[in-house]
Amino acid sequence: xxxxxxxxxxxxxxxxxYDQSSRRxxxxxxxxxxxQINSLQRHCWSDATLKxxxxxxxxxxxxxxxxxxxRQDRGSSQLRRPQTASHPHTSRPxxxxxIQEEISTExxxxxxxxxxxxxxxxxxxxxxxxxxxxxxxxxxCKLRAMPLSLADKLEIRRLAFTAVxxxxxxxxxxxxxxxxxxxxxxxxxxxxFSCLSVLSxxxxxxxxxxxxxxxYGTGVLSYFLFLRTLLLFNLLLFVIIGLFLIFPxxxxxxxxxxxxxxxxxxxxxxxxxxxxHSLMFYGYYSNTIIKTCRAPDSKPSSTGxxxxxxxxxxxxxxxSIPAAYFFxxxxxxxxxxxxxxxxxxxxxGRSFQVLKSNRNLAAKVFCSWDFKVxxxxxxxxxxxxxxxxxxxxxxxxxxxxxxxxxxxxxxxxVVHMTAWVTSLASIVLSASGVHYLSEVTIRHxxxxxxxxxxxxxxxxxxxxxxxxxFNLCAWVEKYDSPGARLYVSIFRNLxxxxxxxxxxxxxxxGKIAVEPEKQGLQCWESFVGQELYRLLLMDFIFxxxxxxxxxxxxxxxxxxxxxxxxxxxxxxxxxxxxxIYGQTLTWLGVLFAPLLPAIQIIKLFVVFYMKKxxxxxxxQASKKPWRATQMTTLFISLLCFPSFIGAAVSVTYTVWTxxxxxxxxxxxxxxxxxxxxxxxxxxxxxxxxxxxxxxWVYNSLIxxxxxxxxxxxxxxxxxxxxSELVDGQKKIISRLEKQLENEGKDKKFLISxxxxxxxxxxxxx
Amino acid sequence: MGTxxxxxxxxxxxxxxxxxxLTKQEILLAHKRxxxxxxxxxxxxxxxxVSMERILTLPxxxxxxxxxxxxxxxxxxxxxxxxxxxxxFLDLLSAFSDSATLEIKSHYAFRIFDFxxxxxxDCGDLEKLVNCLTGETDDTRLTTDEMRQLINNILEExxxxxxxxxxxxxxxxxxxxxxxxxxxxxxxx
Numbered sequence: 001x002x003x004x005x006x007x008x009x010x011x012x013x014x015x016x017x018y019d020q021s022s023r024r025x026x027x028x029x030x031x032x033x034x035x036q037i038n039s040l041q042r043h044c045w046s047d048a049t050l051k052x053x054x055x056x057x058x059x060x061x062x063x064x065x066x067x068x069x070x071r072q073d074r075g076s077s078q079l080r081r082p083q084t085a086s087h088p089h090t091s092r093p094x095x096x097x098x099i100q101e102e103i104s105t106e107x108x109x110x111x112x113x114x115x116x117x118x119x120x121x122x123x124x125x126x127x128x129x130x131x132x133x134x135x136x137x138x139x140x141c142k143l144r145a146m147p148l149s150l151a152d153k154l155e156i157r158r159l160a161f162t163a164v165x166x167x168x169x170x171x172x173x174x175x176x177x178x179x180x181x182x183x184x185x186x187x188x189x190x191x192x193f194s195c196l197s198v199l200s201x202x203x204x205x206x207x208x209x210x211x212x213x214x215x216y217g218t219g220v221l222s223y224f225l226f227l228r229t230l231l232l233f234n235l236l237l238f239v240i241i242g243l244f245l246i247f248p249x250x251x252x253x254x255x256x257x258x259x260x261x262x263x264x265x266x267x268x269x270x271x272x273x274x275x276x277h278s279l280m281f282y283g284y285y286s287n288t289i290i291k292t293c294r295a296p297d298s299k300p301s302s303t304g305x306x307x308x309x310x311x312x313x314x315x316x317x318x319x320s321i322p323a324a325y326f327f328x329x330x331x332x333x334x335x336x337x338x339x340x341x342x343x344x345x346x347x348x349g350r351s352f353q354v355l356k357s358n359r360n361l362a363a364k365v366f367c368s369w370d371f372k373v374x375x376x377x378x379x380x381x382x383x384x385x386x387x388x389x390x391x392x393x394x395x396x397x398x399x400x401x402x403x404x405x406x407x408x409x410x411x412x413x414v415v416h417m418t419a420w421v422t423s424l425a426s427i428v429l430s431a432s433g434v435h436y437l438s439e440v441t442i443r444h445x446x447x448x449x450x451x452x453x454x455x456x457x458x459x460x461x462x463x464x465x466x467x468x469x470f471n472l473c474a475w476v477e478k479y480d481s482p483g484a485r486l487y488v489s490i491f492r493n494l495x496x497x498x499x500x501x502x503x504x505x506x507x508x509x510g511k512i513a514v515e516p517e518k519q520g521l522q523c524w525e526s527f528v529g530q531e532l533y534r535l536l537l538m539d540f541i542f543x544x545x546x547x548x549x550x551x552x553x554x555x556x557x558x559x560x561x562x563x564x565x566x567x568x569x570x571x572x573x574x575x576x577x578x579x580i581y582g583q584t585l586t587w588l589g590v591l592f593a594p595l596l597p598a599i600q601i602i603k604l605f606v607v608f609y610m611k612k613x614x615x616x617x618x619x620q621a622s623k624k625p626w627r628a629t630q631m632t633t634l635f636i637s638l639l640c641f642p643s644f645i646g647a648a649v650s651v652t653y654t655v656w657t658x659x660x661x662x663x664x665x666x667x668x669x670x671x672x673x674x675x676x677x678x679x680x681x682x683x684x685x686x687x688x689x690x691x692x693x694x695x696w697v698y699n700s701l702i703x704x705x706x707x708x709x710x711x712x713x714x715x716x717x718x719x720x721x722x723s724e725l726v727d728g729q730k731k732i733i734s735r736l737e738k739q740l741e742n743e744g745k746d747k748k749f750l751i752s753x754x755x756x757x758x759x760x761x762x763x764x765x
Numbered sequence: 766m767g768t769x770x771x772x773x774x775x776x777x778x779x780x781x782x783x784x785x786x787l788t789k790q791e792i793l794l795a796h797k798r799x800x801x802x803x804x805x806x807x808x809x810x811x812x813x814x815v816s817m818e819r820i821l822t823l824p825x826x827x828x829x830x831x832x833x834x835x836x837x838x839x840x841x842x843x844x845x846x847x848x849x850x851x852x853x854f855l856d857l858l859s860a861f862s863d864s865a866t867l868e869i870k871s872h873y874a875f876r877i878f879d880f881x882x883x884x885x886x887d888c889g890d891l892e893k894l895v896n897c898l899t900g901e902t903d904d905t906r907l908t909t910d911e912m913r914q915l916i917n918n919i920l921e922e923x924x925x926x927x928x929x930x931x932x933x934x935x936x937x938x939x940x941x942x943x944x945x946x947x948x949x950x951x952x953x954x
Contacts, residue, residue, distance in 0.1 A: 058932040059884030140783050147872040149841050150852035150859075153784045210953060350944045361915060362923040363943040365891075366874070366936065369898055370949040371829065371861065379828040383900030387907070390899070394911050397918075629944040737925065744926030 046758045049751060124156065131160040137189065204228055208612060213372060216570070216615065222628045223572050224608065226635055230583055231604045233339070237332050237590065238597040244328045245594055246279055248319055254286035270452050270534060276526055280533070280595045283526035283664040289320040289683070322666035323680035326655070326673055329591055333648055340640045347633040361393060396481070419473040423492045426469060430462045431499040438507040442519055456531070456538035459500060463581065464542050467493050467574050486573060490634075493577050498642055501584060504535075505650055513658045523664035529592030533599065536585050540603045543578065547610055551618040570619045575611070576635050579604075580643050587647035591654060785859035786869075794954050795858050798823070799851050817847035820854075825952050830897040834877045861952035870950045871940045875933050885930035891916050 045053065053059070131139045139160060143153055205228060213221040268275070278284055368386055373379055437455055470492040479485040508528045516524035554568050586600040655674055660667035667673045681695045701707055773781075773796050781792050800808055802820065807813045817836045826832045836847035839857045849857070859865060860873045879886055880893045892912055899905045907915065923931050923939045931939075940946050 054883060058934065144784055144786065145866050145869060147860075147869055149839075150781070150784060150856045151841060151850075154780060154852075157780070157784065360922070360942070362919045362939045365895060365898065365915070365919060366878070366939055367943040367946040367949060369831070371831075371952050372949070374825045374828060376828040379830070380900060383830070383898065384905055387899040387905035390895075390907065390915060391911065394907075394914055397914070628948075740925045741927055744928050747926065747928060 045751075045755055046762070048758055049755045052754065053751065124152075124159075128156055128159045131156070136161060137185075204231070205608065212612065212615070216619075219572050219628060219631070220570055220615065222632050222635075223570075223575055224611075226576055226632070227579060227604060227608055227611075229343075230579055230639075231601060231608075233336060233583070234586065234597045234600045234604065236339075237336065237586075238601060240332045240335070241328055241590070241594050241597065245285075245321075245324050248290060248324065249285055249321060250279060252286075252290050254284070254288070269537060270530065272452070272530060276530060280593055281526040281529045282592045282594075282666075283523040285321055285325060285594075285666040287322050287666045287668050289318045318683070320676075320680050320683065322670075322676040325594075325666045326676045329651070330655075332590070333587075333651065337644065337648065340636070340644055344633075344636050344640050347629075347636050350629055350633070361390070364389065364393075415477055419477045423470055423473055424495075426466055427492070427496045427499055430466060430496065431503050434459060434462070434500055435503045435507070438503070438511075442507075442511060452530075453534060453538065456534040457542075459504070459535060460538040460542040462500065463497065463539070463578070464546055466496055467577075470496075471571070471574075490573050490577065493574060494638065494642075497577065497581050497584075498646075501581075501588075501646070504531075505588070509650065509654060509658065513654070516661055521661075523661050525592045525661060525665055529589055529596070532585055532589030533593055533596065536582060536589070536596070536599060536603065539578070539582055539585070540607070543607065544610060547614045551614050555618045568619055570615055572631070577638075579607075580635070580639055583639065584643040584647055587644060588650060591651050781855060785855055786862045786865045787855065787859050791858065791862065791954070792855065795855060796851070798954055799854050812850060814842055814848040814850050815854075817849075820847075820849055825954060830900070831877055834880065838873060838876045858952070858954065861950065863951065863953075867941070867947055868937070870947060871937045872933070874940070874946075874950055875936045878936075885932045886936065887930040888916055888920075891919060891931075 131143065134142065140157075143157060143160075146153070148156075205224070209221060209224050209228075212224060275281070276283060364386075368389075370382060373382055434455070437458060441451070441455060467489075470489050473492075474485050474489045477485075477488075479488065508531070512519060512521070512524050512528065516527075519527075521527050551568055558568070582600065582603065586596050589596045656672060658673075659671055660673055662668050667676055670676060670679075677698070681698050684695045685692055773793070778789065778792060781787070782789055785792070787795070799815070802815050802822070803813060817833065817840075820836055821827060821832050826835065829835070833847065835857065836849060837845075839853045839860075840847050840849055841853055842848045842850075860869055875886070876882075878890060878894050880890045881887075886894075895907060895912065895915060899907060920929065920931070923935050925935050925938065
């Protein structure tokens with residue numbers, strides 16, 4: 001709508017008194033066109049028209065308590081009377097409808113809440129009558145959700161629920177059998193309230209995150225929320241694996257040499273020595289079936305391979321460690337996949353906007369003020385941030401089609417190309433460097449402990465330095481919009497990490513796993529597990545170094561040398577990508593080192609407090625706009641793909657095709673790890689007829705492809721139906737929008753007709 | 766029906782818990798902070814109102830550019846002076862709490878932004894709103910041209926029935942498109 005409004009004349013002063021505003025009819029510009037006359041903005045409407053306008057239902061929302069009503073001037077208190085006069089007309093038939101139709105009671109109350117409920121005497125009775133139709137708890141919920149003042153709510157509550165006042169159980173009308181149920185429901189509600197409040201404060205790190213959010217905004221909060229989500233994932237993984245794999249193996253330890261019982265500091269870092277023969281790594285796990293049987297004197301004795309039990313004593317379910325290893329990992333991955341897909345879809349739903357225009361200035365103006373921020377400096381910062389964003393977007397719109405000169409465009413192109421070439425070259429160089437280093441270590445059998453750390457240190461160093469380079473490139477390039485810049489740096493960082501992890505996977509699965517004897521390795525799975533363990537630890541150490549030294553030193557540098565009072569800003573995207581990288585390593589390594597999730601849990605715990613301390617000490621709130629929900633969606637999707645999908649693919653590949661080492665681990669003497677599944681299936685059939693349903697399930701689910709086809713078919717159909725629904729809804733939305741516009745035009749037409757009639761009468765009489 | 770006696774009665778506490786979105790701890794904390802705003806004699810009187818100036822000394826509201834509008838919206842006083850009783854204060858905290866519904870929050874946000882209390886957001890309201898958002902200093906305020914363009918764009922995006930103002934339903938429609946509103950419309954003591 002192109003208003004040619006000249007605001008210097010028409011920006012109205014605030015008058016809540018309509019009598020006065022009609023007198024302050026301003027001189028209109030002759031250049032005003034017809035469209036503006038049709039709008040319902042304040043013009044020289046007459047008194048009567050203004051009163052009608054102000055009492056339109058769409059405008060009386062929110063005037064809901066007596067104080068507000070009495071706030072209107074004496075003169076316009078007549079405003080209310082036409083309503084109260086007309087109101088009995090509307091309320092009585094409505095009320096009768098409500099009494100007659102029990103079914104629509106809920107809708108009626110919802111209508112009162114949703115659309116422009118205002119609180120006048122008649123309405124109070126109506127509301128009380130409606131609420132009495134509900135049970136106590138439902139009624140309370142509805143009452144709580146109403147935008148009334150607390151005093152009014154208390155009054156309505158007393159009126160509506162005196163019959164079931166909980167203070168008096170001994171009431172004439174409540175028969176004995178109902179007393180018990182009332183008592184139970186009251187206790188239950190009390191318990192529920194107290195439980196809910198306890199539960200909400202039990203959420204991990206609830207109060208530190210509230211404080212951080214207040215000071216630094218929702219962008220930084222989304223990082224910490226992501227950290228907490230990852231922690232919960234790892235906890236789940238650890239619990240599943242611990243219960244079904246680690247615990248049984250821990251109580252039935254396989255025989256091993258005890259001469260490696262010492263634990264030095266370096267071994268903790270490299271994972272060799274004592275740790276390599278512990279529960280931590282694959283090599284420890286035995287390929288036995290644990291059978292516990294009860295001797296007649298009911299003392300359980302556990303044995304390894306041989307069964308020292310009598311054959312007539314029934315065996316408890318034989319617990320096969322190889323099968324447990326295989327199925328636990330597979331099922332854990334499956335559960336995490338489901339949870340990830342679910343949270344990704346929820347996140348998408350939240351960030352999806354049915355937008356008419358791609359500019360969302362209105363949402364920015366209405367929703368961007370963060371009321372939690374209370375420090376004066378933060379408030380000022382927030383104002384500056386909003387002002388900058390608004391100005392940027394406005395200038396983008398105005399000068400969007402600015403034609404840059406050819407030379408400028410060429411310059412920009414050259415700068416972009418250089419930046420991209422630099423980043424891609426650095427990524428390729430670092431990937432090939434890692435590959436070369438890994439070849440060297442393989443060829444020269446570098447198994448001395450300090451040298452083992454070299455590869456992990458190099459990888460972590462690359463992960464630390466190159467993202468800073470990418471940030472520098474992006475800063476030099478001067479992108480048009482901050483969103484584009486952010487996405488470009490995320491993409492480059494992601495490419496780097498994907499290529500490095502890809503090279504490492506090739507090294508493990510393509511080189512070491514295929515020919516382990518060349519490297520003189522008894523147990524290549526333990527070795528791979530140890531490499532992942534080292535990578536994880538090195539990553540943690542380098543993060544700690546960067547956080548403390550890097551940010552701290554940068555702050556000192558910028559304060560003392562550059563003499564600027566600006567602290568560095570917390571780079572959310574980079575930190576989140578580091579978390580995703582660590583999680584990818586954990587998922588890759590869980591097959592080879594089942595205790596790796598525990599390490600990751602400890603690491604995430606420490607990283608939380610470290611980052612919090614560093615944030616408070618060194619960083620300031622970011623000035624760049626941060627769309628928290630879209631970013632969270634992006635991060636969860638990055639976690640799902642490529643991180644989780646990549647790990648799942650490599651685990652599947654390992655389990656399906658690679659021959660496990662014959663000297664150690666639960667899968668020795670098998671051609672692939674999946675064989676343990678078949679063997680367990682056979683064993684179950686022989687040993688225990690009761691549990692043969694499990695093997696039937698296994699056969700029909702996994703061996704039979706028909707089941708998979710069915711599931712895929714159903715899924716595709718569901719997706720198709722949903723997409724058709726969305727299409728249909730879009731059509732309905734556009735039709736409704738047109739209808740609303742027509743209604744608006746009707747309204748304008750009627751109001752101007754009203755004004756004409758009034759003017760005619762005025763001029764006649 | 767409120768009380769500013771030094772202890773909240775148990776019945777009253779559970780009533781407040783049922784009718785607001787606050788937990789028991791939050792209500793007790795609110796009671797404590799409210800009592801601190803009163804002088805010693807006033808503490809024993811029931812139903813005292815605290816004047817707007819004293820409410821605005823609370824650190825959570827002190828620097829908020831919408832503080833006066835918040836007080837006016839939640840006040841139930843007859844003299845329209847923005848003074849709050851304890852129950853008004855609870856209303857305020859409940860609307861700004863974690864568990865309040867989107868409808869309640871958008872309803873009160875609309876009333877806060879409606880500077881002239883006429884039930885819609887027209888150009889004047891929007892201009893005042895933007896000035897509150899961008900702050901006091903001259904270099905952050907928008908120029909007249911920018912303001913006009915901004916208001917035109919806002920009306921174009923959100924005024925569905927094209928009457929030149931944004932009413933409550935249109936406001937709620939805009940709010941529902943922005944998922945960050947619920948988390949930013951919060952005040953915690």
